[in-house]
Amino acid sequence: MDRIARDFRSDTVTQPSTAMKAAMIEAPLGDDVFGEDPTANKLQAEIARLTGFEDALLVPTGSMGNLTALMNHAQPGSILYSGRTSHIKLYELSSYSRIAGLNLFEIDDSGGRLDLEQLRRSWSPEVYYMPVPGLIAVENTHNMLGGLIYPEPDLAELSAFARERGVPVHMDGARLWHAARAQNKPLTHWTRHVNSVMLCFSKGLGTPVGSILAGSREFIAKARVTRKLLGGGMRQCGILAAAALYALEHHFPALDETHRLCRQVAQALSELDWLTVTPPQTNILIARLQQPKAAELVAAVAEKHDYRFLAIAEDAVRICFHQHNDDAACDGLVAAIEAWGQT
Ligand SMILES: Cc1ncc(COP(=O)(O)O)c(C=O)c1O
Structure with missing residues (x-):
């Protein structure tokens, strides 16, 4: 039996199939730093459509996608409200503080959703010498809690809470694909409640490399600059986008x-x-x-x-x-x- 078939450590251990590699080889390419890679542009347009956002941007990794979103949404010194067992808190080397300069307030996330009551109680008041709330981050599906799906009514409530306070919500949707298939719902079932989403192709969808960030046109224009700042401006990245397009069609279902x-x-x-x-x-x-x-x-x-x-x-x-x-x-x-x- 294939060794990878017996490997249950992560859904990142997958190998690209021959058909996926063929799609990568055949993809038309261009220099994406000039915005000229047709395959990257096609993927970005498709993800914008699927998530209901205006635009999207291919990034090398989920961690870079999340960090780019944090840096875009929130000012250094402001507060990031995120789950106690979130990937952003546990497994991204504290880039939220080391690079984005954010101050983490942990919120209980048992059950796969942020405890809204705790969030209300710990919300930083508007006093000039107190740190300012900058961003709320949610994870869907939730990795460390066993792939739990964020209940949509809870997300709607959280979103209303954030909107009232003028604070954006970012979704780490590395495995949002799984939620969509499991509940037979479009991605927009969840993404309509958030201001940005990051999705990974290199996990359940089985591509070798690649994640994507989606949001408003203005947010993605800013993200393009932030991605370059972080060293993630890629050239003929259509080769990765082709794998993602293949995966959307064949591996998502x-x-x-x-x-x-x-x-x-x-x-x-x-x-x-x-x-x-x-x-x-x-x-x-x-x-x-x-x-x-x-x-x-x-x-x-x-x-x-x-x-x-x-x-x-x-x-x-x-x-x-x-x-x-x-x-x-x-x-x-x-x-x-x-x-x-x-x-
Ligand atoms: C929920 C979640 N978010 C983000 C990431 C980061 O993705 P990457 O490994 O591509 O940086 C992972 C990786 O496993 C993850 O599980």
Whole structure:
């Protein structure tokens, strides 16, 4: 069996298919720093259409897309309200403070959505010697909470709260694709409530490189400057855009199968009495052990059976599904985990 099929560490481990590579090779290209790459322009127009925004901008990574949005929306010294377990807070090297100069106020995000009551209580008042609220960031789907989908009514409420206070909302939508397929809704179901969104092609959609930022025309014009400032002005980036266009057509609908596999493994693992499985909503499964032995479980399954996934706490593991996984790999993974429980 293909080694990648047995790799459940992340949906970033995927490899481009031959057909995707062919699309990349055939793509018409130009210098995007002059705005002349036809394939990048086509992708940007398509994402603007899908998200309901005026414009979009291809960026090398999700982290750069998020940082670009933070720098565009908020002044240095102002407050970024973001989830306690958000990717922006935990895994982007504190670029929100080191580069954007923002001051992080953590908001409880259990359940995959920001606690609006806490946000209300911790909102910085308008006093001249207090830091100014700059931006609210949300994550959809929520990575570390197991691919949870931001409930749309909660997002609408948050958006109204932010609008009343004149503060923008940015969505880290690295895996917004998954929410859309899982709930059979267009991306605009969520994006209409935010001022900008970042989406990744290099995760569930399986391209080798590439993310995108969408927002108003003015926001994207500013983002183009910020991207260049951060060293992300790319030249013939249509080669990456072609992979993304291919993925939109072929891999986006295929997320349904990835979600099915995730549910199937969750169901099988929930029958083990030493594991507590959070019912997955998309492609990420979190399971808790009764004892703090997650690292032992992960190491043993990798060594004996060559299946890989991650320990995310002493007593918790994350199993992430992608397009290379199949029924055989999922059955093998469950059997390997079950076998460890019997040792
Ligand atoms: C929710 C979320 N946002 C942003 C990122 C950052 O993306 P990148 O690794 O392309 O910088 C990730 C990466 O896994 C992610 O899961």
